[in-house]
Amino acid sequence: MDKLETMKAFLAVVQEGSFSKASEKLNLSPQLVSKYVSWLEDKLKTRLLNRTTRKVSVTEAGRAYFERCQQILIDLEETENSLTNLEQHVSGTLTISAPMSFGTRHLARLLVDFQRLYPDVNIDLQLTDTKVDIVDQGIDVALRIGYLKNSTLIAKKITPIRLAICASPEYLKQYGEPSTPDELANHYYLKYTYSEDNFVFSQFNRQSAGLRLKHTITANNGDLLMNAAVHGGGIIIQPTFITGEAIARGKLKRILPGYEPSSLNMYAVYAHRKFLASKVRSFVDFVVQYYGEVPYWDQY
Structure with missing residues (x-):
């Protein structure tokens, strides 16, 4: 009873x-x-x-x-x-994990706009390119880039992430501009630590064979690789949210215009759907509609 x-x-x-x-x-x-x-x-x-x-x-x-x-x-x-x-009442401390380069370049304005709507929310932002255990680390929301995999976590798509193949004009003048993906194997390649070596390219929406690239410099930060490419260090395959401004200013040139690596997505990932705290629900709803299907960095 x-x-x-x-x-x-x-x-x-x-x-x-x-x-x-x-x-x-x-x-x-x-x-x-x-x-x-x-x-x-x-x-x-x-x-x-x-x-x-x-x-x-x-x-x-x-x-x-x-x-x-x-x-x-x-x-x-x-x-x-x-x-x-x-x-x-949306309040409390919201702990967010996000990729380093994306957070540095594109999260500041979003966080300020979010806090204007919810001034009683304090934000603890943790930038890292490693995949953290959000439950074990006490993370409320993680922003992750990649392909959606089966998981007990809840994931909501935020925006598409396009990848650009590019190099500096000076590099291309010295070593030549490749006309097919296969020719990339003959060039200096600046590799992001957490990316796959094997990229799949689309040619006018038709899948072609995978391409394995040899890397000369490996780093766990996309901005460093982008700067190395600007200085003529080689070819990079990096998200347009990193390379877009440099391409727009002519510091980098997109190559292989008929080919493009398959796009990724950015997701908001959190642990539970039931009894979701209002601060988490409000942030997820906010970030999901913030960038749109064509984010501003792809509008250069």
Whole structure:
């Protein structure tokens, strides 16, 4: 039997002075209310109420129990109300994990815009290109770039991530511009640590064979590789959110215009769908609509 329900029934009997009035207040039958109180007395091995055909009176033990039950139920109601208010009011510290280059280049404005809407949310941003365990590390939301894999985590698509094959004009003048993906094997390649060596290219939406590239410099930061390419270090395959500005300014040139590596996606990843904290739900909803299908870095 639910102890909270029996306590509520006992309180109603004491407050109303009768089982019948208590039953009307609780929308229960008088027999069920009486059963609840009797169960409490059996459980406590103490008489809480004196019953006669005319009235119900509270024993000394019953009065003491009434006061304690009343306080317990008040505390419980206040706790539930505080949790409800917390869920309705977007506040607290939001811990976000995001890729280093993307976070440095493109998250500052988003975070400022988000905080303008939700000024009571404090943001703890952790930039890393390694794949963190968001549950173990206490991360509320992780922004991840790649292909969606089967996982117990929840993932929502934010925006497409296009990859650009490019090099500096000076490099291409010195070593020549490749006209097919196969010719990339003859060039200096600046490799991102966490990317696959084997890239699949699309030629006018038709899949061609995979291409394995030899790398001369490997680094775990895309901005460093982009800067190395600007200085003539070789060819890079990097997201347009890194290379777009340099391409627009002529510091890098996109090559193999008929070919393009298959696009990736950026996702907002979080642990639970049920009882999702309002700060997490609000941020996910915000970031999912923020960049759109053609993000601003692809509009150069």
